[in-house]
Amino acid sequence: MKLAIEIPDEEIYEIGKETLKKKIQEYLEFIKLQKEIKEISKELKEFFSENKYWEEVKKIRQEPWQEYKKSLELN
Template sequence: MKLTIEIPDEEVYEIGKETIRKKIEEYLEFIRLERDIKEISKEINETFSGEKYWQEVEKLRAEAWEEYKNGLELQ
């Protein structure tokens, strides 16, 4: 058994063009995200010394844990 589907060349071209456009947009979004993360990291490093940074991280972890526990409705 043989099944043949005929698709016009122009349609194949448009599908390929759309797929490539989407991949490029995804890649650009990734690059923007990576740039933003690097900028945030730079700002954090400029704001906090190594020790102060970890103190702040620990403080935020504790606050987040308390919020999480309060939302569990434990009895």
């Protein structure tokens, strides 16, 4: 069995052109999103450095550590 569909070259060209245009737009949106994510990351790093992050973690851990040490004291 054989099935043949005739589609004018102009229609194939238009379909291809629209598909290509859509793919390029999607790719550009993706690139814009990547750029925005990089900007957010940069701003976060400027606002809250890695050293500052670890200093905060250390402070936060101190209180539970002190509580734990108290629970181990034998009187």
